[in-house]
Amino acid sequence: MNGFHVRQMSVLVQNVGQFTGIEKKMNKKICPKCKVIKPFYEFSKDRIHKDGLFRICKKCDSLKHKQYHQKNKEKLNKKTQQWRKKHPEYNKQYYLKNIQYYKQWEKGHYQKRQIQHKLWYQINLDKVKIQKKQYRQKNEEKIKEIYRNDRNRRRLLYKQKTDITTQWLINLKRNTPYCALCNVKLVENGHHPNARHLDHIIPLNKQCKGTHTMNNVRFICRTCNLSRPKNGKDYVFQETGAARG
Ligand SMILES: [Zn+2]
Numbered sequence: 001m002n003g004f005h006v007r008q009m010s011v012l013v014q015n016v017g018q019f020t021g022i023e024k025k026m027n028k029k030i031c032p033k034c035k036v037i038k039p040f041y042e043f044s045k046d047r048i049h050k051d052g053l054f055r056i057c058k059k060c061d062s063l064k065h066k067q068y069h070q071k072n073k074e075k076l077n078k079k080t081q082q083w084r085k086k087h088p089e090y091n092k093q094y095y096l097k098n099i100q101y102y103k104q105w106e107k108g109h110y111q112k113r114q115i116q117h118k119l120w121y122q123i124n125l126d127k128v129k130i131q132k133k134q135y136r137q138k139n140e141e142k143i144k145e146i147y148r149n150d151r152n153r154r155r156l157l158y159k160q161k162t163d164i165t166t167q168w169l170i171n172l173k174r175n176t177p178y179c180a181l182c183n184v185k186l187v188e189n190g191h192h193p194n195a196r197h198l199d200h201i202i203p204l205n206k207q208c209k210g211t212h213t214m215n216n217v218r219f220i221c222r223t224c225n226l227s228r229p230k231n232g233k234d235y236v237f238q239e240t241g242a243a244r245g
């Protein structure tokens with residue numbers, strides 16, 4: 001027998017000596033704090049004790065830590081603040097050292113949040129609908145004014161010199177049965193996700209200064225139109241039938 005075997009045997013004998021209660025035969029142990037019989041994996045390891053397990057279960061241990069934190073909140077916060085004052089560059093340097101890890105974490109976290117948000121939205125759809133309706137009823141005048149202003153602004157922009165004629169627009173409509181961005185079949189119904197929207201490749205707002213002209217106009221679906229950024233930065237990357245002027 002080599003040393004390893006001897007040690008193993010002695011451990012076995014020791015354990016057999018300790019197996020007195022029924023719960024120990026089942027690989028279980030009583031937590032003296034919450035007084036619940038729990039399997040061994042619910043205790044953290046601790047070499048000091050005979051059975052190699054911590055005195056109280058993981059749950060009770062974490063609860064203890066939490067209570068300690070809450071009791072000594074101000075003290076601990078002061079301590080960390082003092083430490084930060086003493087080492088002002090530590091956090092920055094730590095961040096720079098592990099920047100790749102943080103970036104990856106942020107990416108994953110963002111995706112997770114998006115999925116959670118979508119799920120929440122699906123579950124609380126009725127709630128959201130009611131809230132939106134209430135908001136609309138409360139702020140009816142406000143919303144109307146916003147719409148009015150937007151329409152007036154657009155009308156003014158349309159009136160600026162344009163080379164688009166109604167006949168040309170009708171022809172364009174006939175020639176583009178599909179969305180110029182995602183190729184979905186366009187529908188002549190305003191609220192349908194595939195509804196036909198007249199899109200200005202460079203938006204008409206003040207910052208972008210797009211024009212209502214032949215080379216800045218195309219038909220896309222409602223979904224694509226609503227998902228476009230307001231600064232119109234995406235038009236550079238999209239291949240479209242209309243050319244930039
Ligand atoms: Zn416990």
Ligand SMILES: [Zn+2]
Nearest residue numbers: 179182221224
């Ligand atoms: Zn589309």
